[in-house]
Amino acid sequence: MYAAADRDAGIGPLTLTRDERAIDESALVDAVRRGAPGSREALYHRYKRRVFALAARIAGPSEAEEVSQEAFIRIFRGLARFRGDSALGTWIYRLAVNAALSHRSRRPPPSEVLEGRAVEAAPPLFSPDGGPGARDAVLRMRLERGLAKLPVGYRTVVVLHDVEGLEHEEIAAVLGCHVGTSKSQLHKARAKLREILALEGITAAHLWDSGTGSGQGGR
Numbered sequence: 001m002y003a004a005a006d007r008d009a010g011i012g013p014l015t016l017t018r019d020e021r022a023i024d025e026s027a028l029v030d031a032v033r034r035g036a037p038g039s040r041e042a043l044y045h046r047y048k049r050r051v052f053a054l055a056a057r058i059a060g061p062s063e064a065e066e067v068s069q070e071a072f073i074r075i076f077r078g079l080a081r082f083r084g085d086s087a088l089g090t091w092i093y094r095l096a097v098n099a100a101l102s103h104r105s106r107r108p109p110p111s112e113v114l115e116g117r118a119v120e121a122a123p124p125l126f127s128p129d130g131g132p133g134a135r136d137a138v139l140r141m142r143l144e145r146g147l148a149k150l151p152v153g154y155r156t157v158v159v160l161h162d163v164e165g166l167e168h169e170e171i172a173a174v175l176g177c178h179v180g181t182s183k184s185q186l187h188k189a190r191a192k193l194r195e196i197l198a199l200e201g202i203t204a205a206h207l208w209d210s211g212t213g214s215g216q217g218g219r
Contacts, residue, residue: 025088032079044072047089050164051096057159058100058152071099086173093164094174097156104152139202146196154189161186 028046031039048068055067074095082091147155160166160174161182171182197203 026084029079029082029084029088032076040076043075047075047092048072051092054093054096054159054164055100057147057163058097058156059103060148063100063103067100067103068096070103071096074099087170090166090170090173093160093166093170094176097160097174101152101156142197142200142202146193146200146202149196150189150192154185154192157182157185158189158193162190 028039028043032043051071052064052068055071056064059067071092075092078095082088086094147158150158156175157171160171161168166174168179168182168186171177172179175182
């Protein structure tokens, strides 16, 4: 069953086909615009975990709460201009990523690894079906530390593709770049990440054994 707030907003459960999800998201956006009771809360709770995870991995865990708040301010202010040219989730990712990158430019975070609350709040790294995050917590933590050491541009595309599961067309829409640029950045980012992980004794064999796709070619 889905939350009462979702019912009040006139939207359905989250296990939907792509076409049903598009209709569902359109209804949610319309409900928020009309000021339907519970609609803003429904949208917030649907996306808060992923927005927080993006903020933690791009801007750093100590900045994640502030970045998430900024992202949702942008989201609610911008809904009046949302025309549905892209999926609602893709549009939200774009605003969340922009908020994180903008925050970093104003306040570069100290060197830190992604652990503790940020890791617990985030989906398992590279494993939307419960791969290494479910079976090997130590490897997951080391992957998170490796990700934190990537340049922010590389880290962003890895998070969007390998963690969030976005296609290159969606990443291009989020980052405002060409599809070819997204593919090139992902290839370079994975190579850099493998170098970083190799210094910690993590090889491609470890990644494959744990079920992660980080060693695969870009889609």
